[in-house]
Amino acid sequence: MKRLRNYFITGLITLFPLVVTIIILVYVFQKLDAFLSxxxxxxxxxxxxPSMIEEAGGLISIGIKITALLIVLGLITLFGFFTSQVVGRRILDFLERRIFFKIPLISTIYRPIKEINNVLFTGKKYIFKRVVMLEYPRRGVYSIGFVTAETLLETPGEDSPQKILSVFIPTTPNPTSGYLTLIAEKETVPLSIGIQKAFQLIISGGALVPSYKDKLNKAFERKLGRR
Structure with missing residues (x-):
């Protein structure tokens, strides 16, 4: 039962933004179809x-539906083109800051949908390089984070420069906020799960942890083996 529950949560998280998009598109299509009819x-x-209109009633209805569909597709393409331009991006950013991220109910829905969509459905290169586990916010408590950058820095007590990682630790269940930590690479443990899987694990609030039990056990073994 636990495995089935985990599969259900994974499917729900993955399909949620797609289902919301489909619902919106169907609503717009139906309104356009009614208006054109x-x-x-x-x-x-x-x-x-009038006699010819009655005979061609079915064809006219089909033509109206095709026209409504083409309008919806055209609006989506136009919106994508507009938001890919400088002015469009600025307007969208303004609306997000002033409306979508300010109103409690809209923010609760919009933020996760946008983040999930960015992670799961865009072809953009991730700013996250890999997934790691680290002790945060205190020793004995472990968090999952994403490496965003790495650099060599001189650190006190070390004879040579140490590789320091910039690690973003997202919050649950809204991964758009989080904490930035600068930590030595040797203090982290790599997790052998992908960026998408890690986000699903975080957004689920840990409900999917049993699905990754073996990989987490190996990470803890590596961590404890260093002590």
Whole structure:
């Protein structure tokens, strides 16, 4: 039962942004179809005799639905083009800061959807390089983080420069906020799970931990073996 529950949560997290998008698109399509169904027949009747309109009623209905679908696809493409331009990105950022991220209910829904969509469905290169485990916020308590950068720094008590990692530790269940830590690489333990899987684990609030038990056990063994 636990495995089935984990599979269900994983599927729900993955499909949620897609389902919300489909619901919105279907709603827009239905509204356009209803609007065109009222607008088009009177216009056609000025050019075509009523008898011919009755005979071609089915074809007209199909044509209206195809037109509504093409309009929806065109609006999506136009919106994508607009938001990929400098002005469009600025307007979208402004709306996010002033509306989407400010209103409690909208923010609760919009933030996770946007983050999940960015992680799971975009072709952009991740800013996260790999997944690690580290002791945070205190010793004995472990957090999952994402390495965003690494550099060599002179550190007190060390004879040579140490590799320091910039690690972003997201919060649960909203991974758009979190904490930035600078930590020596030797103080972290790499996790052999991908970026997408790690995000699913975090967004689930740990419900998917049993699914990654073996990999987490190996990480703890490596961590404890260093002591």
């Amino acid at each position: 009222q607008l088009v027949p009177p216009i056609i009747s000025t050019f075509i005799p």
